[in-house]
Amino acid sequence: MKWFKSLSVAALAIAMVATSVSAAGAASSLKGKIVINGSSALLPLTLQAANEFKKLNPKVKISASAAGSITGPQSVRKGIADIGAVDWDASQDVPGFKKFDGQVAHKVAIIPFAAVVNKNVKVDDLSTKQLQDIFSGKVTNWKDVGGDDADIIVVNRAFGSGTRVNFQMKALQGTDFISKGNNYKEVKSSGDMKTAVETTPNAIGYIDLVYVTSNMKAMKINKVAPTEANVVNGTYKVWGYGYYMTKGEPNEVTKAFIEYIQSAKFQNGSLKKLKFIPISAVK
Incomplete structure:
Protein backbone atom coordinates (compact mmCIF):
# COMPACT_ATOMS: atom_id res chain seq x y z
CA MET A 1 0.00 0.00 0.00
CA LYS A 2 2.87 2.38 0.90
CA TRP A 3 4.54 1.46 -2.41
CA PHE A 4 1.30 2.29 -4.28
CA LYS A 5 0.93 5.67 -2.51
CA SER A 6 4.56 6.57 -3.29
CA LEU A 7 4.04 5.61 -6.91
CA SER A 8 0.87 7.72 -7.07
CA VAL A 9 2.63 10.72 -5.58
CA ALA A 10 5.51 10.32 -8.04
CA ALA A 11 3.11 10.00 -10.95
CA LEU A 12 1.27 13.13 -9.82
CA ALA A 13 4.53 15.07 -9.54
CA ILE A 14 5.57 13.98 -13.03
CA ALA A 15 2.18 15.01 -14.39
CA MET A 16 2.45 18.42 -12.74
CA VAL A 17 5.94 18.99 -14.17
CA ALA A 18 4.79 17.89 -17.61
CA THR A 19 1.82 20.26 -17.42
CA SER A 20 4.09 23.13 -16.34
CA VAL A 21 6.54 22.45 -19.16
CA SER A 22 3.68 22.25 -21.62
CA ALA A 23 2.21 25.54 -20.38
CA ALA A 24 5.62 27.23 -20.50
CA GLY A 25 6.14 25.94 -24.00
CA ALA A 26 2.75 27.26 -25.08
CA ALA A 27 3.48 30.67 -23.56
CA SER A 28 6.90 30.96 -25.18
CA SER A 29 5.62 29.99 -28.64
CA LEU A 30 4.27 33.51 -29.20
CA ILE A 110 -4.91 55.53 -14.26
CA ILE A 111 -2.29 58.29 -14.19
CA PRO A 112 -2.27 60.79 -11.28
CA PHE A 113 -0.70 64.12 -12.26
CA ALA A 114 0.73 66.64 -9.82
CA ALA A 115 1.87 70.24 -9.76
CA VAL A 116 5.51 70.02 -8.67
CA VAL A 117 8.00 72.59 -7.42
CA ASN A 118 11.74 72.67 -6.78
CA LYS A 119 12.56 71.54 -3.25
CA ASN A 120 13.62 75.10 -2.28
CA VAL A 121 10.05 76.41 -2.67
CA LYS A 122 8.38 76.86 0.72
CA VAL A 123 4.79 76.59 -0.51
CA ASP A 124 3.01 73.26 0.03
CA ASP A 125 -0.51 73.93 -1.17
CA LEU A 126 -2.08 75.96 -3.99
CA SER A 127 -5.70 76.60 -4.84
CA THR A 128 -7.09 76.19 -8.34
CA LYS A 129 -7.17 79.99 -8.67
CA GLN A 130 -3.54 80.32 -7.60
CA LEU A 131 -2.47 77.65 -10.11
CA GLN A 132 -4.42 79.41 -12.86
CA ASP A 133 -2.77 82.73 -12.00
CA ILE A 134 0.74 81.24 -11.88
CA PHE A 135 0.55 79.23 -15.11
CA SER A 136 -1.13 82.09 -17.00
CA GLY A 137 1.54 84.56 -15.85
CA LYS A 138 -0.70 86.76 -13.69
CA VAL A 139 1.20 85.87 -10.52
CA THR A 140 4.98 85.94 -10.95
CA ASN A 141 6.40 85.99 -7.41
CA TRP A 142 6.18 83.27 -4.75
CA LYS A 143 5.50 85.86 -2.04
CA ASP A 144 2.06 86.43 -3.59
CA VAL A 145 1.04 82.85 -2.76
CA GLY A 146 2.67 82.56 0.66
CA GLY A 147 6.29 81.86 -0.27
CA ASP A 148 9.56 83.75 -0.36
CA ASP A 149 10.18 86.91 -2.36
CA ALA A 150 11.44 85.17 -5.51
CA ASP A 151 10.44 85.08 -9.15
CA ILE A 152 8.40 82.02 -10.16
CA ILE A 153 9.91 80.00 -13.00
CA VAL A 154 7.10 78.32 -14.93
CA VAL A 155 8.05 75.08 -16.69
CA ASN A 156 5.55 73.90 -19.29
CA ARG A 157 5.27 70.88 -21.58
CA ALA A 158 5.26 71.45 -25.34
CA PHE A 159 1.98 71.29 -27.26
CA GLY A 160 1.06 67.67 -27.98
CA SER A 161 1.80 66.43 -24.47
CA GLY A 162 -0.94 64.36 -22.84
CA THR A 163 0.25 65.45 -19.42
CA ARG A 164 -0.27 69.04 -20.56
CA VAL A 165 -3.79 68.23 -21.82
CA ASN A 166 -4.76 66.62 -18.50
CA PHE A 167 -3.20 69.29 -16.32
CA GLN A 168 -4.79 72.13 -18.29
CA MET A 169 -8.23 70.51 -18.27
CA LYS A 170 -8.28 69.27 -14.68
CA ALA A 171 -5.91 71.42 -12.60
CA LEU A 172 -6.36 74.71 -14.47
CA GLN A 173 -9.96 74.08 -15.58
CA GLY A 174 -9.11 75.09 -19.13
CA THR A 175 -7.17 78.29 -18.38
CA ASP A 176 -4.52 79.06 -21.00
CA PHE A 177 -0.80 78.77 -20.26
CA ILE A 178 1.72 81.57 -20.43
CA SER A 179 3.81 80.92 -23.56
CA LYS A 180 6.85 83.19 -23.37
CA GLY A 181 8.98 85.36 -21.09
CA ASN A 182 12.23 85.34 -19.14
CA ASN A 183 10.66 83.21 -16.40
CA TYR A 184 9.18 80.63 -18.78
CA LYS A 185 10.66 77.31 -19.91
CA GLU A 186 9.21 74.67 -22.22
CA VAL A 187 10.27 71.03 -22.26
CA LYS A 188 9.48 68.08 -24.51
CA SER A 189 9.06 65.11 -22.17
CA SER A 190 8.29 64.03 -18.60
CA GLY A 191 11.99 63.27 -18.12
CA ASP A 192 12.88 66.78 -19.25
CA MET A 193 10.27 68.23 -16.88
CA LYS A 194 11.73 66.22 -14.00
CA THR A 195 15.24 67.52 -14.71
CA ALA A 196 14.09 71.12 -15.15
CA VAL A 197 12.14 71.26 -11.88
CA GLU A 198 14.88 69.46 -9.93
CA THR A 199 17.64 71.77 -11.12
CA THR A 200 15.86 75.15 -11.35
CA PRO A 201 15.36 77.02 -8.06
CA ASN A 202 11.85 78.48 -7.64
CA ALA A 203 10.50 76.39 -10.54
CA ILE A 204 6.99 75.03 -10.83
CA GLY A 205 5.80 72.48 -13.35
CA TYR A 206 3.62 69.39 -13.51
CA ILE A 207 4.27 65.71 -13.96
CA ASP A 208 2.83 62.27 -13.27
CA LEU A 209 3.64 60.75 -9.88
CA VAL A 210 6.03 58.10 -11.18
CA TYR A 211 8.58 60.84 -11.95
CA VAL A 212 8.35 62.68 -8.58
CA THR A 213 11.65 62.53 -6.64
CA SER A 214 13.09 63.82 -3.38
CA ASN A 215 14.50 66.81 -5.27
CA MET A 216 11.03 68.17 -5.93
CA LYS A 217 7.77 68.52 -4.06
CA ALA A 218 4.33 67.38 -5.21
CA MET A 219 1.89 70.12 -4.26
CA LYS A 220 -1.47 69.77 -2.59
CA ILE A 221 -4.24 71.30 -4.68
CA ASN A 222 -7.06 72.85 -2.68
CA LYS A 223 -5.52 71.15 0.40
CA VAL A 224 -5.74 67.67 -1.16
CA ALA A 225 -2.55 65.67 -1.76
CA PRO A 226 -1.97 63.79 -5.04
CA THR A 227 -2.15 60.25 -3.66
CA GLU A 228 -3.67 57.00 -4.89
CA ALA A 229 -6.11 57.00 -1.96
CA ASN A 230 -7.34 60.50 -2.79
CA VAL A 231 -7.79 59.64 -6.47
CA VAL A 232 -9.78 56.53 -5.56
CA ASN A 233 -11.95 58.32 -2.97
CA GLY A 234 -12.70 61.10 -5.44
CA THR A 235 -11.14 64.04 -3.60
CA TYR A 236 -8.13 64.50 -5.93
CA LYS A 237 -9.28 65.36 -9.44
CA VAL A 238 -6.08 65.76 -11.46
CA TRP A 239 -5.76 62.35 -13.08
CA GLY A 240 -6.55 60.63 -16.35
CA TYR A 241 -6.60 57.23 -18.00
CA GLY A 242 -3.61 56.10 -20.01
Whole structure:
Protein backbone atom coordinates (compact mmCIF):
# COMPACT_ATOMS: atom_id res chain seq x y z
CA MET A 1 0.00 0.00 0.00
CA LYS A 2 2.87 2.38 0.90
CA TRP A 3 4.54 1.46 -2.41
CA PHE A 4 1.30 2.29 -4.28
CA LYS A 5 0.93 5.67 -2.51
CA SER A 6 4.56 6.57 -3.29
CA LEU A 7 4.04 5.61 -6.91
CA SER A 8 0.87 7.72 -7.07
CA VAL A 9 2.63 10.72 -5.58
CA ALA A 10 5.51 10.32 -8.04
CA ALA A 11 3.11 10.00 -10.95
CA LEU A 12 1.27 13.13 -9.82
CA ALA A 13 4.53 15.07 -9.54
CA ILE A 14 5.57 13.98 -13.03
CA ALA A 15 2.18 15.01 -14.39
CA MET A 16 2.45 18.42 -12.74
CA VAL A 17 5.94 18.99 -14.17
CA ALA A 18 4.79 17.89 -17.61
CA THR A 19 1.82 20.26 -17.42
CA SER A 20 4.09 23.13 -16.34
CA VAL A 21 6.54 22.45 -19.16
CA SER A 22 3.68 22.25 -21.62
CA ALA A 23 2.21 25.54 -20.38
CA ALA A 24 5.62 27.23 -20.50
CA GLY A 25 6.14 25.94 -24.00
CA ALA A 26 2.75 27.26 -25.08
CA ALA A 27 3.48 30.67 -23.56
CA SER A 28 6.90 30.96 -25.18
CA SER A 29 5.62 29.99 -28.64
CA LEU A 30 4.27 33.51 -29.20
CA LYS A 31 6.51 35.46 -31.54
CA GLY A 32 6.53 38.76 -33.37
CA LYS A 33 7.52 42.41 -32.96
CA ILE A 34 5.73 45.28 -31.24
CA VAL A 35 6.66 48.93 -31.80
CA ILE A 36 5.33 51.44 -29.27
CA ASN A 37 5.54 55.22 -29.43
CA GLY A 38 3.89 58.15 -27.67
CA SER A 39 3.38 59.23 -24.07
CA SER A 40 6.45 59.81 -21.91
CA ALA A 41 4.18 59.67 -18.86
CA LEU A 42 3.38 56.05 -19.72
CA LEU A 43 6.93 55.10 -20.72
CA PRO A 44 8.01 53.67 -17.31
CA LEU A 45 4.94 51.41 -17.34
CA THR A 46 5.55 50.38 -20.95
CA LEU A 47 9.21 49.54 -20.33
CA GLN A 48 8.45 47.52 -17.19
CA ALA A 49 5.65 45.59 -18.89
CA ALA A 50 7.82 44.96 -21.96
CA ASN A 51 10.63 43.59 -19.79
CA GLU A 52 8.27 41.19 -17.99
CA PHE A 53 6.42 40.16 -21.15
CA LYS A 54 9.64 39.39 -23.03
CA LYS A 55 10.81 37.11 -20.22
CA LEU A 56 7.60 35.12 -20.61
CA ASN A 57 7.72 35.33 -24.40
CA PRO A 58 11.38 35.41 -25.49
CA LYS A 59 10.47 35.26 -29.18
CA VAL A 60 8.68 38.62 -28.96
CA LYS A 61 10.67 41.80 -29.63
CA ILE A 62 9.37 45.08 -28.19
CA SER A 63 10.77 48.55 -28.85
CA ALA A 64 9.40 51.61 -27.11
CA SER A 65 10.03 55.34 -27.45
CA ALA A 66 8.35 58.45 -26.13
CA ALA A 67 8.11 61.80 -27.89
CA GLY A 68 4.79 62.96 -26.40
CA SER A 69 1.25 61.64 -26.49
CA ILE A 70 0.25 63.05 -29.86
CA THR A 71 3.05 61.12 -31.59
CA GLY A 72 1.45 57.85 -30.47
CA PRO A 73 -1.70 57.83 -32.60
CA GLN A 74 0.14 59.70 -35.33
CA SER A 75 2.67 56.85 -35.51
CA VAL A 76 -0.11 54.27 -35.55
CA ARG A 77 -1.86 56.13 -38.37
CA LYS A 78 1.36 56.23 -40.39
CA GLY A 79 1.90 52.52 -39.80
CA ILE A 80 5.26 52.94 -38.05
CA ALA A 81 3.97 51.84 -34.61
CA ASP A 82 1.67 49.04 -33.50
CA ILE A 83 0.72 50.83 -30.29
CA GLY A 84 0.33 54.54 -29.66
CA ALA A 85 0.62 55.37 -25.95
CA VAL A 86 -1.60 58.35 -25.13
CA ASP A 87 -2.78 60.16 -22.00
CA TRP A 88 -6.27 60.62 -23.46
CA ASP A 89 -8.69 58.59 -25.58
CA ALA A 90 -7.48 59.53 -29.05
CA SER A 91 -10.50 57.87 -30.66
CA GLN A 92 -12.52 60.85 -29.36
CA ASP A 93 -12.19 64.61 -29.84
CA VAL A 94 -10.51 66.43 -26.95
CA PRO A 95 -9.74 70.15 -26.62
CA GLY A 96 -6.99 70.93 -29.13
CA PHE A 97 -7.01 67.56 -30.89
CA LYS A 98 -9.34 65.84 -33.32
CA LYS A 99 -10.02 62.12 -32.96
CA PHE A 100 -8.03 59.55 -34.93
CA ASP A 101 -10.57 57.67 -37.00
CA GLY A 102 -10.26 53.91 -37.13
CA GLN A 103 -8.18 53.63 -33.97
CA VAL A 104 -9.24 51.60 -30.95
CA ALA A 105 -8.49 52.78 -27.40
CA HIS A 106 -7.40 50.28 -24.75
CA LYS A 107 -7.25 51.52 -21.14
CA VAL A 108 -4.03 50.44 -19.43
CA ALA A 109 -3.67 52.62 -16.32
CA ILE A 110 -4.91 55.53 -14.26
CA ILE A 111 -2.29 58.29 -14.19
CA PRO A 112 -2.27 60.79 -11.28
CA PHE A 113 -0.70 64.12 -12.26
CA ALA A 114 0.73 66.64 -9.82
CA ALA A 115 1.87 70.24 -9.76
CA VAL A 116 5.51 70.02 -8.67
CA VAL A 117 8.00 72.59 -7.42
CA ASN A 118 11.74 72.67 -6.78
CA LYS A 119 12.56 71.54 -3.25
CA ASN A 120 13.62 75.10 -2.28
CA VAL A 121 10.05 76.41 -2.67
CA LYS A 122 8.38 76.86 0.72
CA VAL A 123 4.79 76.59 -0.51
CA ASP A 124 3.01 73.26 0.03
CA ASP A 125 -0.51 73.93 -1.17
CA LEU A 126 -2.08 75.96 -3.99
CA SER A 127 -5.70 76.60 -4.84
CA THR A 128 -7.09 76.19 -8.34
CA LYS A 129 -7.17 79.99 -8.67
CA GLN A 130 -3.54 80.32 -7.60
CA LEU A 131 -2.47 77.65 -10.11
CA GLN A 132 -4.42 79.41 -12.86
CA ASP A 133 -2.77 82.73 -12.00
CA ILE A 134 0.74 81.24 -11.88
CA PHE A 135 0.55 79.23 -15.11
CA SER A 136 -1.13 82.09 -17.00
CA GLY A 137 1.54 84.56 -15.85
CA LYS A 138 -0.70 86.76 -13.69
CA VAL A 139 1.20 85.87 -10.52
CA THR A 140 4.98 85.94 -10.95
CA ASN A 141 6.40 85.99 -7.41
CA TRP A 142 6.18 83.27 -4.75
CA LYS A 143 5.50 85.86 -2.04
CA ASP A 144 2.06 86.43 -3.59
CA VAL A 145 1.04 82.85 -2.76
CA GLY A 146 2.67 82.56 0.66
CA GLY A 147 6.29 81.86 -0.27
CA ASP A 148 9.56 83.75 -0.36
CA ASP A 149 10.18 86.91 -2.36
CA ALA A 150 11.44 85.17 -5.51
CA ASP A 151 10.44 85.08 -9.15
CA ILE A 152 8.40 82.02 -10.16
CA ILE A 153 9.91 80.00 -13.00
CA VAL A 154 7.10 78.32 -14.93
CA VAL A 155 8.05 75.08 -16.69
CA ASN A 156 5.55 73.90 -19.29
CA ARG A 157 5.27 70.88 -21.58
CA ALA A 158 5.26 71.45 -25.34
CA PHE A 159 1.98 71.29 -27.26
CA GLY A 160 1.06 67.67 -27.98
CA SER A 161 1.80 66.43 -24.47
CA GLY A 162 -0.94 64.36 -22.84
CA THR A 163 0.25 65.45 -19.42
CA ARG A 164 -0.27 69.04 -20.56
CA VAL A 165 -3.79 68.23 -21.82
CA ASN A 166 -4.76 66.62 -18.50
CA PHE A 167 -3.20 69.29 -16.32
CA GLN A 168 -4.79 72.13 -18.29
CA MET A 169 -8.23 70.51 -18.27
CA LYS A 170 -8.28 69.27 -14.68
CA ALA A 171 -5.91 71.42 -12.60
CA LEU A 172 -6.36 74.71 -14.47
CA GLN A 173 -9.96 74.08 -15.58
CA GLY A 174 -9.11 75.09 -19.13
CA THR A 175 -7.17 78.29 -18.38
CA ASP A 176 -4.52 79.06 -21.00
CA PHE A 177 -0.80 78.77 -20.26
CA ILE A 178 1.72 81.57 -20.43
CA SER A 179 3.81 80.92 -23.56
CA LYS A 180 6.85 83.19 -23.37
CA GLY A 181 8.98 85.36 -21.09
CA ASN A 182 12.23 85.34 -19.14
CA ASN A 183 10.66 83.21 -16.40
CA TYR A 184 9.18 80.63 -18.78
CA LYS A 185 10.66 77.31 -19.91
CA GLU A 186 9.21 74.67 -22.22
CA VAL A 187 10.27 71.03 -22.26
CA LYS A 188 9.48 68.08 -24.51
CA SER A 189 9.06 65.11 -22.17
CA SER A 190 8.29 64.03 -18.60
CA GLY A 191 11.99 63.27 -18.12
CA ASP A 192 12.88 66.78 -19.25
CA MET A 193 10.27 68.23 -16.88
CA LYS A 194 11.73 66.22 -14.00
CA THR A 195 15.24 67.52 -14.71
CA ALA A 196 14.09 71.12 -15.15
CA VAL A 197 12.14 71.26 -11.88
CA GLU A 198 14.88 69.46 -9.93
CA THR A 199 17.64 71.77 -11.12
CA THR A 200 15.86 75.15 -11.35
CA PRO A 201 15.36 77.02 -8.06
CA ASN A 202 11.85 78.48 -7.64
CA ALA A 203 10.50 76.39 -10.54
CA ILE A 204 6.99 75.03 -10.83
CA GLY A 205 5.80 72.48 -13.35
CA TYR A 206 3.62 69.39 -13.51
CA ILE A 207 4.27 65.71 -13.96
CA ASP A 208 2.83 62.27 -13.27
CA LEU A 209 3.64 60.75 -9.88
CA VAL A 210 6.03 58.10 -11.18
CA TYR A 211 8.58 60.84 -11.95
CA VAL A 212 8.35 62.68 -8.58
CA THR A 213 11.65 62.53 -6.64
CA SER A 214 13.09 63.82 -3.38
CA ASN A 215 14.50 66.81 -5.27
CA MET A 216 11.03 68.17 -5.93
CA LYS A 217 7.77 68.52 -4.06
CA ALA A 218 4.33 67.38 -5.21
CA MET A 219 1.89 70.12 -4.26
CA LYS A 220 -1.47 69.77 -2.59
CA ILE A 221 -4.24 71.30 -4.68
CA ASN A 222 -7.06 72.85 -2.68
CA LYS A 223 -5.52 71.15 0.40
CA VAL A 224 -5.74 67.67 -1.16
CA ALA A 225 -2.55 65.67 -1.76
CA PRO A 226 -1.97 63.79 -5.04
CA THR A 227 -2.15 60.25 -3.66
CA GLU A 228 -3.67 57.00 -4.89
CA ALA A 229 -6.11 57.00 -1.96
CA ASN A 230 -7.34 60.50 -2.79
CA VAL A 231 -7.79 59.64 -6.47
CA VAL A 232 -9.78 56.53 -5.56
CA ASN A 233 -11.95 58.32 -2.97
CA GLY A 234 -12.70 61.10 -5.44
CA THR A 235 -11.14 64.04 -3.60
CA TYR A 236 -8.13 64.50 -5.93
CA LYS A 237 -9.28 65.36 -9.44
CA VAL A 238 -6.08 65.76 -11.46
CA TRP A 239 -5.76 62.35 -13.08
CA GLY A 240 -6.55 60.63 -16.35
CA TYR A 241 -6.60 57.23 -18.00
CA GLY A 242 -3.61 56.10 -20.01
CA TYR A 243 -4.47 54.40 -23.30
CA TYR A 244 -2.83 52.19 -25.88
CA MET A 245 -4.19 53.03 -29.33
CA THR A 246 -4.20 50.44 -32.14
CA LYS A 247 -5.27 50.61 -35.77
CA GLY A 248 -8.45 48.59 -35.51
CA GLU A 249 -8.29 45.49 -33.34
CA PRO A 250 -4.70 44.47 -32.51
CA ASN A 251 -2.97 41.41 -33.95
CA GLU A 252 -2.28 38.35 -31.79
CA VAL A 253 1.03 39.40 -30.27
CA THR A 254 -0.02 43.02 -29.65
CA LYS A 255 -3.30 41.87 -28.11
CA ALA A 256 -1.41 39.49 -25.79
CA PHE A 257 0.85 42.33 -24.62
CA ILE A 258 -2.08 44.66 -23.94
CA GLU A 259 -3.92 41.92 -22.07
CA TYR A 260 -0.81 41.28 -19.98
CA ILE A 261 -0.76 44.93 -18.90
CA GLN A 262 -4.50 44.79 -18.16
CA SER A 263 -4.14 41.57 -16.13
CA ALA A 264 -4.77 41.67 -12.38
CA LYS A 265 -1.23 40.41 -11.75
CA PHE A 266 0.44 43.35 -13.50
CA GLN A 267 -2.15 45.96 -12.46
CA ASN A 268 -1.89 45.09 -8.77
CA GLY A 269 1.86 44.42 -8.89
CA SER A 270 4.36 46.31 -11.01
CA LEU A 271 1.88 48.97 -12.10
CA LYS A 272 1.11 50.01 -8.51
CA LYS A 273 4.79 49.94 -7.56
CA LEU A 274 5.38 52.52 -10.32
CA LYS A 275 2.74 54.81 -8.69
CA PHE A 276 0.14 54.28 -11.38
CA ILE A 277 -3.35 53.20 -10.30
CA PRO A 278 -5.15 50.06 -11.55
CA ILE A 279 -7.90 50.79 -14.06
CA SER A 280 -10.37 48.86 -11.87
CA ALA A 281 -9.76 51.11 -8.83
CA VAL A 282 -12.05 53.93 -9.94
CA LYS A 283 -15.64 53.07 -10.79
